[in-house]
Amino acid sequence: MTEESIQTLRAWLAAAPALAGAARIWVDETPAPGAQSALFPQGVQVVARRQNLLGDTALRCRARFTLRLVLPFVPGNDALAAQNAQRLLALRQWVARQSAAHTAPTFGDDPAAETLAATAAQLESMPNGGSEGTAVYAVTLTAEFTERWPAEG
Numbered sequence: 001m002t003e004e005s006i007q008t009l010r011a012w013l014a015a016a017p018a019l020a021g022a023a024r025i026w027v028d029e030t031p032a033p034g035a036q037s038a039l040f041p042q043g044v045q046v047v048a049r050r051q052n053l054l055g056d057t058a059l060r061c062r063a064r065f066t067l068r069l070v071l072p073f074v075p076g077n078d079a080l081a082a083q084n085a086q087r088l089l090a091l092r093q094w095v096a097r098q099s100a101a102h103t104a105p106t107f108g109d110d111p112a113a114e115t116l117a118a119t120a121a122q123l124e125s126m127p128n129g130g131s132e133g134t135a136v137y138a139v140t141l142t143a144e145f146t147e148r149w150p151a152e153g
Contacts, residue, residue, distance in 0.1 A: 008105045009141075010039050012098075013067065018090035025067075036070040047144075055151025063107060065141040067118075073126060073135030088121035088137060095141070108145030115144045 010025050019025075025037045041063070048060035071084050095118040098104040104116040120140040127134060
């Protein structure tokens with residue numbers, strides 16, 4: 001996975017209708033001016049490895065990201081809580097549609113076999129107990145892809 005692929009994922013997420021009006025998304029721990037959302041790479045895990053008789057290797061990989069969103073929040077305001085929940089569900093559905101249509105960012109060597117999913121959306125924290133009028137929601141993004149490596153020599 002390259003820096004370019006992470007920036008492509010960030011730009012793609014910024015275009016999600018569910019995130020309309022959200023501030024610019026920054027990557028990792030360094031916030032951009034005016035940014036309120038962040039994408040945190042969580043690493044890549046090899047889930048399967050296959051090697052053919054010629055020594056070519058295919059690795060099935062799973063990359064995880066946490067997308068943190070700062071959204072309006074007022075304790076006890078059920079309408080606002082429902083609005084945030086709807087926004088997170090809409091994001092999940094948009095990611096699923098984009099993945100199914102093969103228009104989501106790709107990370108490996110076989111775009112037709114890649115998947116990207118948004119899961120585990122939840123309220124993560126409320127700065128100052130929610131008294132500031134915002135809360136941080138976390139969404140897990142999981143990409144599954146294949147990397148192919150030719151035999152050496």
